[in-house]
Amino acid sequence: MSQCCSADEFIDGDTRSTFSLILSRMFWVITSSVCGILDFIYAQYEWLVGDILGFDHVLLLEYINLLYWPVVIFLVFPLMLLILLYASALFLTIYRWRSHLHEAYHKDFWDGARQTLAVLWEGQASLWHGYAVEGLENIPDKGPALLIYYHGALPIDIYYLISKIYLYKQRLIHPIGDKCLFYVPGFQRLMKVFQVQPGTVEGCTKLLKEGNIVAIAPGGIREALFSHNYDLLWNKRLGFAKVAIASKAPIIPIFTKNTRQAINTLPFGADIFKYIYEKTKWPLSIFYGVFPVKLVTYIGTPIDTSGVDVHPQQLSHQVCEAIEDLRNSYQRPSGSILLALLDRFT
Incomplete structure (x- = not known):
């Protein structure tokens, strides 16, 4: 019994180690890709603003940073709130039809899928138009x-x-x-x-x-x-x-x-x-x-x-x-x- 337990623990530990290795590799690839993209964007920005237009690209970037938070506060946050409210209203519209959807899925899988999509379109049509x-x-x-x-x-x-x-x-x-x-x-x-x-x-x-x-x-x-x-x-x-x-x-x-x-x-x-x-x-x-x-x-x-x-x-x-x-x-x-x-x- 003790040998079985130790074998299971060995397998679990090996699996966890492999999983952690995969996650770390994925994180490294994603991080490297994002950094590479950001470096490329900054290089293009420096070339366009500094070399082509003749502006001080560092000073311009500081001005852009000054505008960052006002844009986030007055544009991005309200937009996110609007999306959240819209998604909530759409969820409630779907929830109102829950009994019909439950019955449709029990009767026929594809009929249930049609019912679900129909409710989604009905909710979107009502809310947006x-x-x-x-x-x-x-x-x-x-x-x-x-x-x-x-x-x-x-x-x-x-x-x-x-x-x-x-x-x-x-x-x-x-x-x-x-x-x-x-x-x-x-x-x-x-x-x-x-x-x-x-x-x-x-x-x-x-x-x-x-x-x-x-x-x-x-x-x-x-x-x-x-x-x-x-x-x-x-x-x-x-x-x-x-x-x-x-x-x-x-x-x-x-x-x-x-x-x-x-x-x-x-x-x-x-x-x-x-x-x-x-x-x-x-x-x-x-x-x-x-x-x-x-x-x-x-x-x-x-x-x-x-x-x-x-x-x-x-x-x-x-x-x-x-x-x-x-x-x-x-x-x-x-x-x-x-x-x-x-x-x-x-």
């Missing part, structure tokens, strides 16, 4: 429906809507994604769990005939990158209309207020980026924003597609007019970010 939905009753509790929406620069409004419908209507939306999304590293599992599909007429028709809800933005990437004034850039696309007619599923028009004030693309160089996109289909642009503006998604009245005389072009025009009516009724023409921020308080 005061997100709201009008017309949620137009989403059917069962049966097929085809959601047609305006594609913002980054369709965060659709992420929020998918989360809200999943949480409050217990229905999983099947979004149609552009082909480029399927090649983004790390996105495959996310797209699989949330049932993102490629946009084929046959595939969408099959989903609708099975009783699912499908979401399509006919403008796609072109509309996301180059529609700066909420213009619908559908480029005579009729695929969604053919899908609706073939499946007899109702079309539900959707528009989100202020989505371009939240995130947008710079108009500078848009002609060059558009030329590149039309030639290569590379979605290049310069994004800016993530402003905490008020976002409201308006869900319009369903459009019946069961008529025997419905033509794809006629149906497309009808849906286009329905979305434009929502835009003209609720979107401010000026496109002011400041006014969109003030919407949070009105």
Whole structure:
């Protein structure tokens, strides 16, 4: 017995020694790397300020040190406090759904993962954008429906809507994604769990005939990158209309207020980026924003597609007019970010 104990103690001591050695080596590598980076930065600073600009780099560094604590006190500390408060509010939002999450994880692992992400998006939408939905009753509790929406620069409004419908209507939306999304590293599992599909007429028709809800933005990437004034850039696309007619599923028009004030693309160089996109289909642009503006998604009245005389072009025009009516009724023409921020308080 004593020999066993001494062997165990020897193994434990050896393990601890190895672990300590690994930690010390890691600490030495990290410390050396940080010191090397700091030395390089200081050398570049000395070269730029002293040799190129001709200033006293030591004196300038002293002035920078004088500004260090005021910046920390009046900028960094308040920012850290704001992040803490925001994280706390997000935690409480998730905690409110704890019973639903517990039940979902017991039922199906991936359903639990979807529920968790939906709660995260719902909390973030509520806290950062005061997100709201009008017309949620137009989403059917069962049966097929085809959601047609305006594609913002980054369709965060659709992420929020998918989360809200999943949480409050217990229905999983099947979004149609552009082909480029399927090649983004790390996105495959996310797209699989949330049932993102490629946009084929046959595939969408099959989903609708099975009783699912499908979401399509006919403008796609072109509309996301180059529609700066909420213009619908559908480029005579009729695929969604053919899908609706073939499946007899109702079309539900959707528009989100202020989505371009939240995130947008710079108009500078848009002609060059558009030329590149039309030639290569590379979605290049310069994004800016993530402003905490008020976002409201308006869900319009369903459009019946069961008529025997419905033509794809006629149906497309009808849906286009329905979305434009929502835009003209609720979107401010000026496109002011400041006014969109003030919407949070009105």
